[in-house]
Amino acid sequence: MNKKIKLDLVGLDGNAFALMGAFQKQARREGWTQDEVKIVLDKCTSGDYDNLIITLLDHCDAEDSFDEYDYDNYDNEVYNDEL
16 A cells, blocks of 8 residues: 555654554544554554554655644644644
């Protein structure tokens, strides 16, 4: 699958579950189906932490992501000082 979401992983909590949660939340906001999200998350959990990061980076586009992602209301209280 070659779909991407607008999400910059830089500055997010580096915990694997937090990263996957941020991905899932943004993908759903952008209209991804539950099956599409599951495909990516299953790939994330099919290996080690490096695999997780590579998989998420393959499906995230950081350009202009700050305009559409509401960091101040993120569930894990992630804040971005650059906003």
